[in-house]
Amino acid sequence: MSDVVEKTLTALPSLLSLDSQPGSAKLSSTSKLGNLIRGITELTSKHEEEKLIQRELSSIKEQVSSPNTTMRQMKELMVRTIYCEMLGYEASFSYIHAIKLAQQGTVLEKRVGYLAVSLFLNESHELLLLLVNTVLKDLQSTNLIEVCMALTVVSQMFPKDMIPAILPLVEEKLNHPKEIIRRKAVLALYKFYLIAPNQVQHIHNKFRKALCDKDPGVMTASLHIYLQLIQENPEGYKDLTASFVTILKQVVGGKLPMDFNYHSVPAPWLQIQLLRILSLLGKNDQSTSEIMHEVLDESLRRAEMNHNITYAILYECVKCIYTIHPKSDLLEKAAKCIGNFVLSPKINLKYLGLKALTYVVQQDPKLALQHQMTIIECLDHPDLIIKRETLELLFRITNAQNVTVIVEKMLEFLRISGDDHTTIDLVGKVAELAEKYAPDNEWFIETMNTVFSVGGDMMQPDIPNSFLKLLSEGFDSVEEDRKLRLFAVNSYISLLQGTPGKLPQRFLQVISWVLGEYSHLREDLEAAVVLRLLARLLDMKNCSSETKSWVLTAMTKLCEGGSGVSVAQQVSETYSSSLDTVLRQRAQELQYLSQDSELRARVLPRGAGLEPVEVDSSLSFLDGFVSEALAAGAAPYKPPHQRQEELAGTKALSLEPYGLSLPISMSSCSITDRQSPTLLSMSSGLSGDSTDLSHKGGSATLKLDGVKRVWGREGYLSQKEPVEEPAQVEVPSPLRSPSQQGEADSSHSQTPTPTPTPESDQEKQQLASSLFVGLGSQSSVCLMGKSEPTAQRFRRKAKGHSTASSPSEQISNSVVSPHSAVDNLLCNNLLDSNITSELALSSPELTSQPSPGLTTTNGTCDTEAELPDSDIKESEPAVIRDNSVVATDPAPHEAPDRPKDLCLTSHLPAELSGLSHSEISHLCTNQSLELSACHVQKEDSLLLVVFITNSSDSAAQQILVQVDSEELEVSCVCDSPVEEVSSHSVTVCQYSLTVKRPAVHIEVVGMVSYQLANGTSQSAQFSYKLPLTSFIRPLTVSTEEYGTMWLAFSHDTKQNLTLISDSQEPLTATLNVLKRKLQLHVVEIIGMEGIVACRVLQDQPCLMHCRVHAGTLAVWLRSPIPDLPDCLIYHCQRALQGH
């Protein structure tokens, strides 16, 4: 092939001169283009080229706009314009003429017109609307070439909004007698699916028909669609597995005509596509995987010829085998295949082999061990791409033992690679590894220093954020914290004393923050010295104003002592007149705070980094301002994505049959992106989390995150016979013998390998032993260091919340509670974490001390057992003494509950008896008094009804029931509070509840106190839980009102819910379930979308927009109340689950 093309250079001059000769028909037809090209080749500078092309373009412009230009000439002009555009010169004047050419020309002119249009315009170009009619006409043409051209241009770019106009015609083409037309129609529909999935949903069945088209070409085209569909929703297409397997079997078995062979391999691209589909289907699914085992085996067997394309099939096969549910003999063959790839002298295969290894190493780390020498060789490969891929592999096998070697290799690579993209990616990985497996402080700080200096200002901002967070939050040991910080301070001081001018801005920012915060840890260091070093940074030319403000802030923290203050004063004077307002403000702060040390200590307390800053992410403090602005006529805030959509919406005509008079076209809203501006800023602030990082790192290469490690070591690997690989023979024994491996590890690869080997190899083997340490069988527990938390040195300090939650959970679990497990979670909210831990500590004491009062409360009241002991202490001493009598009777309360429920119902006030009420649940029992409660749903309120049953012979007096809740506003309904319950009678208290702050479940706590006839006073506490759903009422609004409300609400949530698909109209069915179970009001259902509204008592509205998309219900909730959408979505999920 290459010889063929090589003639070009030698032929160039002669060919160009040929043009003038009459015989050279080759170029005569495009002689003007020939002239242009010749003109360009003769030029020497870019400037001249520009002049020439501008001249050319203006002459073209003149000609195209002349009415005398024929279509034939136009065609020629258009080719020249395409050439100019390719060189990067804009010729927008010709766009309209291209469309005209496509519209009016003969077939061949049309072809040029369409080509020009598809090269010049993009999907959202407004001129494209003019093409719609032409496309429509050509789709209906009897000339097949015209139909083909129309289908081609449609699949290249077509305005999203115009798809409905041509969709029926394209659909029709699926039944066309010519296979090429059917094929192109399938691809065009696939393109439609990609840009507007909801518009082609109704033709999924036709895709199936295309899949079983009698022409293999059409079937191949339909696989594009299926690959995409299955990627999005593998569950929905499991039934097709057998079909795909049958197709693959026939293809592999050579049932296709010879026409489809490529280098005597039957339809290789088709095989690749099918294997990809199968791996998606078989992932995490044993029964589906079993269907395909046989055909995979056959594919592996057949694809043994020595051509590039067979390797492509093998590679897909191997990936598929490692993705689906494993089968040991297949895995064995696949492993052998990978071996062949890695060891291949062909560099492309080596690359793929490394990629495959990277992919499988999580399931089969031994495979990496087998090929360790090859991997070491690849590390020194002259091709950077191979090196890069090797590092990727090493990244996956990093553990605490080999981290120093691997990170060193990565940093080495970083220094020689000049590619921005690689640098950004790799720097992130190094930072991740350093944080996870750092062996000591010095190494960590030094590695991070390199990361900051190499990564410079390109790296992702969460790396420095995460680093600073790690420093400030500290670890479990205070002493360790201090050492690490001190080391960082020392290291930075010496860096600043050197030549800080070379350091990137981000690094300088990190340095100044650390010095500001922790330089006091070094006792021999005077603040003034640090201040002077920092002040030097300010004088540097390349110091950005952002960095300057970091420096000034650091100085503000440090300015103390005589000389320090004077440095600070000097600096603040310089910058208090700066043009940059931020700098000016920082300078002002510095000035004031340096003078007033008392104020400074208050504003910037030392170690403030430890205190979590409370961030009001809802920006509720601005609510007043916003409502004022709204009242003054300001437009309501719209999140950026919405604004963009609106912008797009106004540009193009909307042909969608969406009748709502909403200001935004809701159907075109992408429900998937959930970023509201506040969320965005939140997430960027929080993304320092290491799990986040690792996720990112993983997704940068092969997507392994979802791959479950279905195959354990003990299963397959132990059964496996050692694969005969040449590499393995070369591998020295230490790597497989555990004891020696340990040695190699501890002595950092300095131990000479016991096997006699040539000198040159020895070095490599040492490297190997230090790289692959920890991968052997003896340490198989920590194969993937990432899954082993103990290996992690810098374990972030557990937050107060999470430590507290575990004991509290235990406690609530131990309680015999009538509520479900979900409710248990809510107990955590209720209990202050401090109290909980205190309780956990003191509980053994409680049980050992036979305090009758406490046992009573613990034993009898149901949820009461969680009573914090502090509360008990607070109650009257008399209470405890008097409880002793009942203490003997803790348990038998469950049984009499049922009949009581019945009889209590009769005590419901008459006005409530007609309304639906919840089951009456028992609250607590104390002495002779028993409390039960239920809630009654009224149209506009929710009533809590508390029944007080006095089962004793004497009356209880001075009864006081207090009910309170964090989430609710409680008001007593009764006119006169209950004073007395006579013997063997029931009294009822009613409380009206409205939601103050929404939560998934709402808890009411209360206390009842009363006096017995003998004068002793008693008290008991109780709690009652009710779901948010009881507060939900339908909100009847019109579609118009809905539209205006939607825009005004700021808090939103998006999520996909399961669709009830067993009925004809899934959307209606689903919404009906929600309506029935949650009392939502369905405002309107239009096609695949529905809008729903509700309110939470009192008047807190929440709106919901639902859209059926890919078999799920995409839901978007909005409300003015912060937590309401999230809570509501939870209940929607539960309601649909339960269905």
Next chain:
Amino acid sequence: MIKAILIFNNHGKPRLIRFYQYFAEDMQQQIIRETFHLVSKRDDNVCNFLEGGSLIGGSDYKLIYRHYATLYFVFCVDSSESELGILDLIQVFVETLDKCFENVCELDLIFHMDKVHYILQEVVMGGMVLETNMNEIVAQVEVQNRMEKSEGGLSAAPARAVSAVKNMNLPEIPRNINIGDINIKVPSLSPF
């Protein structure tokens, strides 16, 4: 999906540019420059795959290229394409060009840029691989070329004759696979 197909010569002069994903004009030129920069500094004995540059897509995208004498053929693809598959697709494309132009050289690409585009359209359509069989591609292109020839002579012909030619059908390409057991059967599908 294939995101872009770039052909440029050893000096970075673009010979054919086809984007399947929208990029602004100046961005396209930057991408060409960056890609040329990435590709041209690589030896011939290194692998044919490159992680995407920073402009076109980043980590999910790959550049797969082949170097023939004076020309670089670069396909920019996302992760849904097989690396080796694309590498052979480039080969198929170039072999087809060779067949259509009879010993293709850079000059053919320069002077018949539009024809190269038409050939490419039969291989890749809207970013999806349409046809990988060289004979099939050549047949399709030839149908169109025949059209061109006949049309050239038709300009003076009576209108009826013109329309007759226009309505002519594509030849049925002999690819009859519907005989007997070589027919691909897709069993166990629900009826439509």
